[in-house]
Amino acid sequence: MKRLLLASLALLLAYMGFAQNNCRYQEYQQQQLTANPGLAAIYDKIEQFTRTAQTNIIAGNGNNAAPLPVPDNITIPVVVHILYNQASQNIAEERILAQLESLNKDFEASTADMAKLPVYFRPFVANVGIKFQLAKVDPKGFATSGIVRKYTGIQNFLYDDRVKNSSRGGDDAWDSDKYLNIWVCNTVSGLLGYSSIPGGAKEIDGVVINTGVFGLGTGTNKGRTLVHEIGHWLNLRHIWGDGYCGDDYVDDTPKQQMANRGCPSGEKKTCGSTAHGDMYMNFMDFTDDACMYMFTFGQRQRMRNQFEIGGPRHALLYSTAITALPLPAPIPVPEEVPMQVSLYPNPTVNTVILQTTGGQNLLGKTAKLFTQTGQLVQSFIIQSNRQSIIVSNLKNGVYFLAIENAGLTTPLRFVKQ
Ligand SMILES: [Zn+2]
Incomplete structure (x- = not known):
């Protein structure tokens, strides 16, 4: 019995040690569907759209405004909501900027990690053509740094979306048709992040990341929890399809039995027929930050399809949160001196x-x-x-x-x- 307990403990520790990219994709989506069963039909519709959308189909949208085709380089305005309970969680601006820089490098496949990629997977690596930039204009039209900092009385956030609600200790989302909302907060142990997927309510649309894995602040952390979660935000699934040799709806990612953890090497064949085994260096696996560094062309297409006309992220192409000239700051009203x-x-x-x-x-x-x-x-x-x-x-x-x-x-x- 004692030996069994020790073995369990060892397993648990191994799990915790390697759980660098644990997200709660499945649990969170299940929670959403339970709360709102009507979402299933919406998700299905978006899934059909995602699979059939063709790049640059231009059709009338019924209101005379010319619909925008998806550009080669999409730039998404970002707002980072920093929720801190302790001063150390109110992270420095440099760390936020470093995270966005590494995020952009990961999305364009321009990191030094590419040198580690086995030859047989090199033809699959894609520059996604999506960039992320801190917003310059806030929802009211005023200039902003794209960073909102707020003290919270909450010590540990769960994946219950409380962090997205100002009246519950979080911070309200900015219009998700114009911004990608990223909430950075202290989450409960074992929860590194989670994301909404296209089709959910606007008020909770965005990505939640644990403060400790946001940016390049600590040891082996390379800010890739955010890359993984934005993958979900753009409708990517886990590479193993969240099932035994499941389907991630992407043609050029090999089937794999389950999540990989740690930092595997060599060919690891788990579902029989794949040519070179698991693509465990894919951002949508669960490997360590240092060992995941690529999206494929199929994943690129799936993400970009969200921006096609009629797609759930199309509105973001019209966002002027980076390009507009901000309104001048309001003139402060002098405080009235009582008579x-x-x-x-x-x-x-x-x-x-x-x-x-x-x-x-x-x-x-x-x-x-x-x-x-x-x-x-x-x-x-x-x-x-x-x-x-x-x-x-x-x-x-x-x-x-x-x-x-x-x-x-x-x-x-x-x-x-
Ligand atoms: Zn995930």
Whole structure:
């Protein structure tokens, strides 16, 4: 029994050690479908579209605006929402920029890792033709760094989309027709990231990444959890098809039995008929960051098809979040100084001054002077912010000054001596 426990522990540790690219693709999609069974038909429709879309078919879209064909190089505006519970999670801008730079290199297949690729897989490597750039214009039209930083009281986020909701400790999505939303936060142990797939609700569209694997901050991390998750965001499946020798709906990725972990080498044939075995260096496997570095032409086509006319990501081609001139920053409204009204000197003999300071004035308003018993003794129109009131003819005693429609909360009172 003890030996069995130790063996289990060893397995668990091995699993944790190699779980560099664990995402919750299946669990998350299942959760979405359970919450909204109508999604299944939408996903199916998008799947059919993804398989049949042809590059650069131009058709009318019914509103006279010329539909955009998919350009050779697509640039996607990105907003990075940084949710931090501890100061160390509020990561530096350089790390965010480094992550985007490596992401772009991975998508164009221009990393030094390519030298490690076996000769027999080289013909399959694709430059996807999609770039990611921090937004320059926010949803209201103002200039932005494309980075939103926010403290959260939540220590560990699950894959329940709480991170995408400002009222639940996260940060609301920016319009997913114009931006790719990336939420960076501390997730529960074992969860490195997850992504929505095309067809879900706009408010939860985007990618969630654990802070520790975002950017090039630590050891073996090469920022490839984000590459993998954006693959899902563009409708790629895991390379093993999430089933025993399953189907990822991509023709040029070999079938493989299950996820690969760690850093395999040599030909690893797991589903019989493949020529050179598993393509374990594919971004859509579960291998270590250092050992995954390619997308295929088939995956490129599948991702790019999302942008075709009628496709779920087509609207992003019209986003001006990088190209538009931002509106000038709004002029700050000066804080209104509350009005203060006073009477002095107090007590007085001949004259009392009614002094008004602050935001508004009392010019033109009617003031009335009363005795302590409520008898009106004088009435006048206020003509100055420093108005003299002659009181030399009044009997000694306490007097009250009332000002019509002045909104004063405390009575004005003075003593005549
Ligand atoms: Zn995944």
